Amino acid sequence: MKVRWKVSKLNLKQRAFADEYIITGNAYQSAIKAGYSENYAKNAQEKLVEKGGKVSEYIKDKLKEIQLERHLTMEEALAITASIAKGEPQRFEKVIRDPESNEVIEREVSEYSAGFKERNQALEHFYKINAAFIDKQQVEVTETPVFVDDLSDADG
Template identity: 40%
Template sequence: MNERQKRFADEYIRTANAYQSAIRAGYSEKYSKNNSHKLLENSGVKSYVEARFKELEKQAIAQQDEVLQFLTSVMRGEEVDEENIVVPKGDFLSDVEKHTKRADTAQRIKSAELLGKRYAIFTDKQEITQRNIDINIGEYDDDSED
């Protein structure tokens, strides 16, 4: 894959528009109009675009450790929220101020509950005993050929 194809692929990943991506990568307008779809079919460009999409997808989705760390920080009250509060300033005047606050108790309990479910802390232990049941239906004789 040459440098211009790489620029095309990077632009295509950003815009999802083959025609504009080809022009921005340095291809002529005539070539871009008629052949930009062929660039996407090029095996080198295609594999590069697919690899970059997978990489970007991994970055966009929270991993298990990240979720557990976030829940733990909420449970411990380390996360703060911003809220807008209307503050009166006199006759018919008021301002909106941003204030930060720790996660409230309900949010902290919910985080603890979700962590507890993850680690099976709250599961009820049940003891199950196995019982063998013999069922006899009528008489059976291996030797008879009825």
């Protein structure tokens, strides 16, 4: 689900601020980078984010869109589980970024194949999800159950 925003709702500075704020979470830095004055940037958190106006609304909608894009569907989760159960190599990527420029400093890609224990767990998980372990039985009770009080009245 993509959130559609009309470009005319935000001016260029507002949009630049919002996009930078989504990346950094720093209102002051985002305002400066978007072209606002230092004076205005000092209160950017309050004026642009907390105020609840169109910039705040845009930020919330974009964050929701990003979250939806990262959401793992049931089909994707089952495909990963099945891949592990089959012993297919799983690819991992480790990325180290410069904290100031956000540039990639180091990237390491490796593959790992699950062992017997992990493959067996993946199979069990896959079958549990698909209800393969459930032996469904339908029982009908036609008589009214009678409960017997098994505590005797020994004290009298």
